[in-house]
Structures are given as structure tokens and as C-alpha cells.
Amino acid sequence: xxxxxxxxxxxxxxxxxxxxxxxxxxxxxxxxxxxxxxxxxxxxxxxxxxxxxxxxxxxxxxxxxxxxxxxxxxxxxxxxxxxxxxxxxxxxxxxxxxxxxxxxxxxxxxxxxxxxxxxxxxxxxxxxxxxxxxxxxxxxxxxxxxxxxxxxxxxxxxxxxxxxxxxxxxxxxxxxxxxxxxxxxxxxxxxxxxxxxxxxxxxxxxxxxxxxxxxxxxxxxxxxxxxx
Amino acid sequence: xxxxxxxxxxxxxxxxxxxxxxxxxxxxxxxxxxxxxxxxxxxxxxxxxxxxxxxxxxxxxxxxxxxxxxxxxxxxxxxxxxxxxxxxxxxxxxxxxxxxxxxxxxxxxxxxxxxxxxxxxxxxxxxxxxxxxxxxxxxxxxxxxxxxxxxxxxxxxxxxxxxxxxxxxxxxxxxxxxxxxxxxxxxxxxxxxxxxxxxxxxxxxxxxxxxxxxxxxxxxxxxxxxxxxxxxxxxxxxxxxxxxxxxxxxxxxxxxxxxxxxxxxxxxxxxxxxxxxxxxxxxxxxxxxxxxxxxxxxxxxxxxxxxxxxxxxxxxxxxxxxxxxxxxxxxxxxxxxxxxxxxxxxxxxxx
Numbered sequence: 001x002x003x004x005x006x007x008x009x010x011x012x013x014x015x016x017x018x019x020x021x022x023x024x025x026x027x028x029x030x031x032x033x034x035x036x037x038x039x040x041x042x043x044x045x046x047x048x049x050x051x052x053x054x055x056x057x058x059x060x061x062x063x064x065x066x067x068x069x070x071x072x073x074x075x076x077x078x079x080x081x082x083x084x085x086x087x088x089x090x091x092x093x094x095x096x097x098x099x100x101x102x103x104x105x106x107x108x109x110x111x112x113x114x115x116x117x118x119x120x121x122x123x124x125x126x127x128x129x130x131x132x133x134x135x136x137x138x139x140x141x142x143x144x145x146x147x148x149x150x151x152x153x154x155x156x157x158x159x160x161x162x163x164x165x166x167x168x169x170x171x172x173x174x175x176x177x178x179x180x181x182x183x184x185x186x187x188x189x190x191x192x193x194x195x196x197x198x199x200x201x202x203x204x205x206x207x208x209x210x211x212x213x214x215x216x217x218x219x220x221x222x223x224x225x226x227x228x
Numbered sequence: 229x230x231x232x233x234x235x236x237x238x239x240x241x242x243x244x245x246x247x248x249x250x251x252x253x254x255x256x257x258x259x260x261x262x263x264x265x266x267x268x269x270x271x272x273x274x275x276x277x278x279x280x281x282x283x284x285x286x287x288x289x290x291x292x293x294x295x296x297x298x299x300x301x302x303x304x305x306x307x308x309x310x311x312x313x314x315x316x317x318x319x320x321x322x323x324x325x326x327x328x329x330x331x332x333x334x335x336x337x338x339x340x341x342x343x344x345x346x347x348x349x350x351x352x353x354x355x356x357x358x359x360x361x362x363x364x365x366x367x368x369x370x371x372x373x374x375x376x377x378x379x380x381x382x383x384x385x386x387x388x389x390x391x392x393x394x395x396x397x398x399x400x401x402x403x404x405x406x407x408x409x410x411x412x413x414x415x416x417x418x419x420x421x422x423x424x425x426x427x428x429x430x431x432x433x434x435x436x437x438x439x440x441x442x443x444x445x446x447x448x449x450x451x452x453x454x455x456x457x458x459x460x461x462x463x464x465x466x467x468x469x470x471x472x473x474x475x476x477x478x479x480x481x482x483x484x485x486x487x488x489x490x491x492x493x494x495x496x497x498x499x500x501x502x503x504x505x506x507x508x509x510x511x512x513x514x515x516x517x518x519x520x521x522x523x524x525x526x527x528x529x530x531x532x533x534x535x536x537x538x539x540x541x542x543x544x545x546x547x548x549x550x551x552x553x554x555x556x557x558x559x560x561x562x563x564x565x566x567x568x569x570x571x572x573x574x575x576x577x578x579x
Contacts, residue, residue, distance in 0.1 A: 120314045123275050126301040127308040128328030128377045134302075138327075142318045225318075 001199045006174050007183060011203055014179040017091055018159035021098035022106075022152050029106035029151060033144075034136065036107075037114040038122075055104040059164030062100050066169045070096070087169075094170035094177055098159035105158055106151040113147015114140060146222055153215035157208055180204055229253055229381060229413035235271055235281030235291075244268070244437040253413040256428030256445060258421075264437040265417045269385045272415070273308055274301035285381060305336070307374035311386040313366035315358040321369055322354045328377025336378045339410050347409060348372045348402055364395040368402060375406055382406075382414040388423060397497060397579035400426055422461060422499070425449055453502060453549055454532030460502035460547045464575070467495040475518065475572050481544045486518040487575045497578045502536065502549035504574035508567040509558050517569040525564045528555075539568055 003011075032051055036044065054062050070077045070087050080087060087093045117140060125135040141148075163181040170177040172186065180200055187197035231250040237243070244264045259265045270276035272283060274290065282292040285306070290299045307328060315324050329341060345351055348368050353361060361369065367387060374382055387403070388396045404427065407414060416427045424431050424445040431448050433441040443451075453460040469476035469490045476490025490496065506517065526545070527538040535555045537548045548568060550558075560566070 118314065120310050120312070121316060123273070123301070124308060124310070124314045124373075125316070125327065126275070127273055127304075127306060127379075127383075128373065129302045129305075129331030130327075131300070131302050134331070139316060 001202060002195060003199055003203070004196070006178070007196070007200060007203075009175050010178050010180050010183040010200070011207075013091060013094075013177075014160055014181075015207075017094045017098055017162075017179060018156050021095045021102060021159045022156045024095065025099045025103050025106055025155060026148070026152060029103060029110055029155075030141075030144075030148065032107045033110035033114055033147075034140065036111055038140075051107050052104045054101050059097075059101055059162065060168060063097055063165030063168030066093070066097060066100060066165065070169065089169075089171045089173065089177060091170065091177055094162070094166045094179065097165035097169050098162045101162055101165050102155035102158040106155040109151030109154060110144055110147045113144035113150070116147075117143045146219060149215060149218055149222070153211050157211050160204070160207060160211075229255075230284075230286055231255075231272070231381070231415075232282070232284040233268070233272065235278035235283060237267060237271060237276065237278050239267070239276075242267075242437060244271075246434075246437075246439050248432060248439050248442070250415075250430070250432065252430045253411070254407060254427065254429040255413075255415050256424045256431040257415055257417045257434055258419065258424050258431050258448065259434035260419055263434045265419075265434050266385060267437075268434065269308070269383050269415070269417055272381075273306050273383055274299060274304050302331075305377075305379045306381045306383060307377045307379035309367075309370055309374050309382065309384040309387045311390045313363075313370035315361075315366055315369055315373070317358060319358070320354075321350070321356050321358055321361070324358060324369060325350070325354075325373050325376055328373060328379075332376075332378045338378050339375060341376060344372050344376055344410075347405060362395075363391055364398055367391065367395075367399055371399075371402060371406060375410060375412060379412065382412050383417070384414055385417045386419070387416075388420070389418070393578070400497075401579070403427060421445075421449055421452060421456060425461065425463060450529055450531055450536055450547070452531070453536055453547075454534040458501045458503070459549050460531075460536060462500040462502065462546050464498045464500065465495060466490075466498060468493065482542045483521055483544075485570075485575070486572045487577075488573045489575065489577045491577065498575040499578055500546070500570065500575050502547045504570060505539075505546060505548035506569045507537065507548055507550060507554075507558060507560075508569065511567055512569065515569055516571070518572040519568075519570040521568045521570070523566055523568050525560055525562050525566065528560070528562060539566070541568070 036048060067088065068074050070093065072081065087096065121139055122135050125139045130138065161181055166179065167182060172178055172182045180203065184197050184200045187193040229251065234247045236245045244267045246268060257265050257268060267276065271278055277298055278291060278293065280293045282294065283290045289297050290304055291297060316327065326341065348371065350369060350372055353365055353369065358366065388399060391399065406412065418424060428445050431443050431445050432439050433443065449460050464480065466478040466480060469478045469492065475486040475488060478485045478487060478490065487498065521541050523539040523541045525537055526540040529536045534549050534551060537550060537560065539546045539548055
């Protein structure tokens with residue numbers, strides 16, 4: 001395998017962005033799933049469509065919307081600029097792009113986990129003196145752990161592969177915002193760098209296999225624990 | 229315990245409208261599935277809110293649409309026992325048991341864990357995961373968990389419906405002793421007449437979302453004698469039999485009952501259908517039935533075209549069932565003396 005220092009940076013950056021995006025999205029994903037599963041309210045369909053929209057929209061479109069929002073003319077962008085923060089074309093913009101694209105996957109998995117919890121378990125905990133947030137922490141969260149784990153690894157893996165939205169809001173600046181897919185794109189555009197592209201592809205495969213294996217191992221450990 | 233419930237609730241096509249003042253400690257709520265029993269449980273426990281109405285428990289307002297009061301479920305101190313044990317699968321037996329106890333305010337902690345663990349014989353299960361318990365063990369832990377929350381009212385929503393007959397009758401003594409030992413009033417929800425007879429003192433009959441009748445389990449069993457598959461069921465708790473010619477001889481008041489399916493060195497609960505008692509006007513010379521009891525007619529009642537005969541047998545009571553023609557032929561009136569024949573195999577041992 002032949003990796004240049006820029007490639008190594010791209011690998012680290014990819015991991016950093018994917019990890020940050022997942023960690024950042026997790027509390028919101030958990031809250032969104034909880035609202036969808038346990039809160040009865042009208043217009044739930046609208047919320048579900050909004051959350052799932054990034055799953056069906058082309059990532060480039062999401063990137064473009066983010067650019068409009070976070071750029072100089074969007075109101076969040078203006079707000080950030082006023083406090084001296086500029087996100088566009090930084091690794092933080094890549095984090096936001098990854099978080100937006102991976103969010104529906106995260107919510108979907110956590111939601112599946114939560115939907116499999118028998119409502120009577122929550123009724124039992126409430127009748128035994130647990131307030132709603134006590135039940136959330138002691139019953140709902142531990143019982144949806146598998147869903148949280150599945151959602152997080154899916155989202156992490158999806159973030160590693162994020163391309164369309166990232167290239168629009170974060171650009172493709174080597175050493176600053178260039179992640180593995182963007183570096184592969186660069187290599188693939190020049191005919192002489194075939195082997196370099198292949199090396200990074202290999203790294204991608206290794207990371208993906210590692211993430212999925214970790215997910216499987218943790219999942220089966222959880223199963224074993226709950227059987228004891 | 230005094231429960232006042234006056235509530236209306238519509239869910240989909242079903243509508244419930246109840247108005248009842250319930251007092252007592254062993255209250256049954258009886259009805260077919262879909263009659264609205266479980267909705268009542270949900271309204272009282274706070275999992276559902278009535279559309280309109282009010283609920284008071286021992287003078288405290290739990291819900292009032294007029295005053296805008298809706299006490300959160302965790303503040304009502306009403307514990308639930310479900311059909312399926314609903315133990316928290318990620319927690320051990322011990323943590324399950326203490327879940328409510330640990331959330332109970334110090335001044336309300338009347339029942340101590342060790343006393344309960346002893347009573348329900350839970351010690352051997354304590355360190356186990358809940359997945360490795362049998363159905364009966366799970367339900368015992370669920371009962372313990374609810375009791376340890378030191379509730380002022382226990383709602384048992386068909387707690388025995390998920391168990392087979394043998395287990396069911398093994399759990400009933402535990403349910404009973406929890407009530408006796410710890411004095412926790414309960415509402416016992418079930419569609420089983422037998423469970424009403426064994427578990428309750430007063431019964432509310434729920435039908436089509438309304439309380440159709442308020443009665444005693446005895447009256448309920450009598451009124452349903454003709455339509456029920458097994459007639460009226462007499463329950464006898466008998467102990468320490470002697471074995472005679474392959475039959476178990478139990479003392480029952482001043483009489484001895486011979487029973488095929490007895491059990492040595494223990495107390496057993498037997499069920500005897502009103503239809504398995506044959507009445508004779510005069511002493512039959514020789515019969516195959518192993519039990520022949522001298523009895524007096526204490527009372528007679530009508531139940532859907534059949535006649536129930538309440539027999540007094542030296543202070544003990546049995547209910548027999550006959551048709552009108554038989555009553556005429558035997559010329560039975562209150563005070564008549566009769567002979568009751570019961571086969572040894574007619575007694576069904578329940579636990």
C-alpha cells in the first residue's frame with residue numbers, strides 16, 4: 001500500500017469528521033426518535049418526512065441548501081459571521097454536511113429499537129414511581145441501546161463515505177477539508193494515480209469492515225448480556 | 229380503600245362511561261374482553277386521561293377535568309401487575325424488585341424487601357437474570373416488585389391469564405397472602421369467575437363500557453350457574469389426608485371426604501362442580517359414589533332455568549344444581565333433609 005502524507009491526513013480527517021458528526025447528531029437523533037415513538041401529536045407525518053428527507057434527496061442538493069443557509073447570505077450564516085465564526089470551507093462544515101446526510105439513518109435505527117420496547121414496560125416503571133425522564137433514562141435508553149449502536153455505526157460509516165454535500169460546503173482542500181472520498185476523486189481524475197486511488201479505496205474497505213465488525217461484536221455482546 | 233370514579237372516555241369506536249363508588253380491599257372487576265376493564269385500569273393508574281370526569285382515591289383527587297387536575301402516574305402510588313410479568317429485561321431480579329422501592333419516599337416505606345422476599349420465596353431467584361425465570365416465577369417477581377413500591381392501591385390486570393391452570397393456582401395463594409400480610413387493597417381484573425371467587429370480596433361487572441352490576445363473587449357465581457360451562461364451582465381447602473384403599477380421606481368438618489386425586493402431607497384446594505352432586509330423598513342402599521353426605525337444604529335459588537340448592541352439611545356449605553322437574557319430584561323445600569352423593573373422582577385438585 002502506498003500512502004502519501006496527504007493521504008494519511010485525509011484518513012485522519014475522515015475519521016475525525018465522521019466521529020464528530022455522529023457524536024453531535026446522537027442526542028438529537030435520540031430525541032427525535034423518542035418524540036416520534038412516544039409523543040402523541042398531530043402532524044407527526046410532517047416531522048417524519050422532514051427527518052427522512054435527506055435520505056432521498058441527492059446529497060448535492062443538501063450541500064447546496066447548507067451552503068445557502070451557512071453562507072454569507074443565509075440567516076444562520078449571518079448570525080455566525082456576527083460572532084466571528086465562519087464555517088464554509090472548514091472541516092466543521094464537513095461535519096455539518098455529514099450530520100445532515102446521516103441523520104435519518106441514525107433516527108431510523110434508534111426508532112426501530114424504541115418501537116420494539118413494550119409500552120407496558122414504561123407503564124410499569126411509571127406506576128412504580130419513575131417520572132418520564134427517569135423512565136427515559138432507566139428503561140427506554142438501555143433498551144434501545146442496540147438501536148443506538150446500530151444507528152451510530154451506520155451513520156459513522158455513511159459519514160466516512162460522504163461526498164456530494166461535503167464537496168459543496170467544505171470544498172476539497174488537501175490537508176484541510178479533503179476526506180478519503182474527495183482524495184480518491186482527485187486521484188481518479190488524473191490517469192497516472194490509479195494505484196494511489198486503489199490504496200485509499202483499500203483503506204476505506206478496511207475501516208468499513210472494522211466498523212461493521214465492531215458493531216456486530218458489540219451487538220452480540222449485548223444480546224448475551226440480556227440473556228443472562 | 230375508597231375509590232370514586234366518574235369518568236367518560238372515548239377511544240375510537242369504543243366508549244366507556246363509568247360511575248362508581250368502590251370501597252373495600254379486595255375488589256374484582258369482571259367482564260369479557262373488550263368490555264372496558266383495562267380502560268378502567270388505565271384511567272385509575274393515570275396512563276390514560278378521561279375525556280371528562282373525576283377520580284378520587286381515599287379522598288385525594290387523582291383527576292378532575294373540572295378543576296384541571298391530572299396527577300402524574302408516578303405520583304399516584306398505584307402499582308400495576310400485568311398479564312405478562314413485564315419485568316425489565318435488562319435488569320436482574322433484584323434490581324427489578326427494588327425498582328419501585330428505591331423510588332418510594334422514606335415515610336411510605338412500610339414493607340421491607342427481606343420480609344417480602346421471604347413471603348414470596350424469592351431468595352433463590354435474586355441473582356438470576358429475568359430471562360431465565362419460568363412464567364410463574366416471573367409473575368411472582370412482578371408481584372413483589374409492585375408490592376415493594378409500597379403502593380396504596382394495587383391494580384392487577386388479568387395477572388393469571390397468561391399462566392396455565394397448575395401455575396395459576398400456585399400463584400393465587402401468593403396473591404392472597406400479599407393482601408393479608410401487607411394489607412394492600414387491590415382491584416383484581418379478570419374474566420374468570422373462579423378467580424373472582426378466590427380473590428375478591430366485591431365485584432363490579434363491566435359490560436360494553438359500563439358498570440352493569442355491583443355484587444359479591446358468590447352472587448355472581450350463583451347467577452351464572454346455568455350458563456357457565458362447569459356450573460357453580462364449590463371450592464374446598466383440605467389438608468393432611470390419610471390414604472384408604474387407594475383414595476385420599478380428608479377431614480371436612482365432621483365428615484370425611486374420599487377423593488381420588490389427593491396429595492399427601494400438604495394443603496390442597498379442590499374444585500367441585502354443582503353438577504357433580506347427586507341428591508337423594510332417601511338413603512340409597514348401595515351406590516358407587518364414595519361420598520354420601522347427610523345434608524339440609526339451607527336455601528334455594530333460581531339461575532337461568534336451573535335450581536341451585538344450598539346444602540348445609542354440619543356447618544359446611546355446598547351448592548348443588550338440579551333442574552325444575554327434579555326439584556318437583558324430590559319435593560325439595562328449604563329445610564328438607566337430603567342425601568348428597570359425590571364421586572371421589574369429581575373433586576378436581578387445583579394446586
